[in-house]
Amino acid sequence: MNKELKRISIVVLAMFVALFVSTTLIQVITADSLRADGRNSRTLYASYSAERGPILVDGQPIAVSVPTDDEYKFQRTYPNALLYAPVTGYFTLNQGNTGIEGALNDYLSGTSNSQFLDTINAILTGQNPKGASVELTIDPVVQQAAWDAMGDLQGAVIAINPKTGEILAMVSKPTFDPNTLAVHDTDAVIAQYEALLDDPAGPLFNRTLAGALNPPGSTFKLVVASAALESGQFQPASEFPNPAQLTLPQSDNVITNSGGDVCGGTATVSIATALSLSCNIPFAELGQALGPQVIREQATKFGFNESIDVPLESTASVYPRALDEPQTMLSAFGQSSVRASPLQMAMVSMAIANGGSLMKPNLVENIMTSDLRVLQQFEAEQFSQAISAETAAAISQMMVQSVANGAASNARIDGVDVAGKTGTAENGEGDPYTLWFTGFAPANDPQVAVAVVIENGGGQGQSGSGNEIAAPIAKRVLEAVLFG
Structure with missing residues (x-):
């Protein structure tokens, strides 16, 4: 009898241990992933029944929840939707969440671990649970200036404070209206979502940091010049042959x-x-x-080959491995298989502007509960020491000359030393060019770094240039920061 009781006790104990372990796994280790799983309908309904926290720019909501009479209780709405869609993303019934809505969903919905006690308190006191608000670093004046400067062109603009990494503007065109994806009609949401996916212009992509990246063209010369000076083998005055054309080794490809x-x-x-x-x-x-190895190592210090969360996830810009000699020569002026986002090229300018110290880009100023308790306050954080202060000063001076007397002249601002570099990148025989500008101002005390990419040749095929189309857009964004 004692043996049987002992066996039963062991079985019961084993079952208790199994239950304890599984409960711990569910409640502690896998809780966040289960909450984020799109198939979790309970979490979906709960996220709608609670008042979702607003997303704010300069204290004004660019995403807010309003009461409804249906079973979801609240609906997400987006004031000034087109302007901020790449930033906010969307919050939908069944197509997932993107942008800040997705990246900070647990805070906005009030389900983050740090809000657990707030939720319990709200339940016990009979209050309606509320998500936290997210205040962004976006400057509404700069955002509007970037939007207006781009007009109907396809591409993106990003502006960042090089000293702190705060993102001041993030504009991507074409864009979309997230209000059409926030309605409580599943069929309507799916139809709209599929239409946006089928649009060849790709309005759902945030071109500032993701999607199909472009060759950076001559803006990549900033990386190569930095690699040269950092190597100790070259100086700004180092000379190279300057023919009108050059046939690449092991190839009949002629560059000009x-x-x-x-x-x-x-x-x-x-x-x-x-x-x-x-x-x-x-x-x-x-x-x-x-x-190629020296160039790749320098590119990596600037952030290439790494996905950088701002906290929106970015597509890693690419300087590839195993380039042969002709490919390396093409890569040195941003061609071959080099690819970059505006975020990445802005980071190159940020490091040069900030004495070689590259700050991590950041879109979020703070996260705060409804009773004004700060959950997170974001601080400036160094990403890397990309180059030395001496190299940064030398490259900065080259960029100032490029704007004052060189190929980036359309970024000039009266009374301000602007440092800049244009790019006009090829995409294949007969394909429109990709047009670029990256730079910062004022050169002696940088307040803003900017990168502009214009796709499809800016409507001019292969006849447009970065200086003609991208530089004037950057100029207007720089002026918005400097003069308001």
């Missing part, structure tokens, strides 16, 4: 400078002059001298 002539009209040209005038051939020669 913009316009097809000798860049600057001299037989040789310095790194400093080649950067300010945006000469392709000298940079191809510089890339050949450096080799």
Whole structure:
């Protein structure tokens, strides 16, 4: 009898241990992933029945929940929806969440671990549970300026404070209206979502940091020039041959400078002059001298080959491995298989502007409960020491000359030293160019770094240029920060 009781006791104990372990796994270890699972209808209904916290810009809501008479109790609405859609993303019944709505869903819905006691207190006191508010770093004046400057062009603009990493503007076009995805009609949401997915212009992609990335063109020369100076083998005055055309080794591919002539009209040209005038051939020669590994290591210090959360997830910009000699030469002026986002090229300018110290980009200022208790206060954080202060100063001066007397002249601002670099990237035979600008201002005390990408040649096929189309957009964004 004692043996049987002992066996039963062991079985009961084993069952208790199994129950304890499984409960712990569910409630502690897998709780967050289960809450985030789109199939969890209980969580979905709960997230609608609670008043979702607002997303704020300068204290004004750009996403807010309003009461309804249906079973969901609240509906998400987006004032000024088109302007902020890439930032807010959308909150839907059955198509997931994107943007800040997705990245900070647990805080906005009030289900984060740090809000557990608040939720219990609300239940016990008979109050309606509320999610936390999220205040963004976006400056509404700068955001509007970037939106207006882009007009009907396809592409993106991002502006960041290089000293702190605070994102001041994030505009992507074409865009979409998240209100159409927030309705409580499942069929209507699915139909709208599929229509947006089928749109060849890709309005759901936030082009500032994700989607199909573009070759950065001559803006990548900033990375290569930085690699050259950091190597200790080259100085800004180091000279390279400057022919009108060059046949790549192991290839019959002939490269030229913009316009097809000798860049600057001299037989040789310095790194400093080649950067300010945006000469392709000298940079191809510089890339050949450096080799792909040196360039890749420098690109990585600027953030290439890494997905960076702001907290929106970004697509990693790419400087590939195992490039052969002709591919390396092409990569040195942002062609071959190099790809970059505006976020990435803004980060290059940020590091140069900030004495070589690259701050981590950040879109969120704080997260606060409905009773004004701060859950998270975001602080400036260094991403990397991308280059030395000496290299940063030298590259900055080259960029100032590019705007003052070189290939980026359309970014000039009266009374302000603007540092900038344009790019006009090829996408294949007959395909429209991708047009770029990245830079910062004022050069002696940078307040803002900016990157602009314009796709489809800005409507001009292969006849437009970064200086003609992207630089004036950047100028208006810089002016919005400097002059309000």
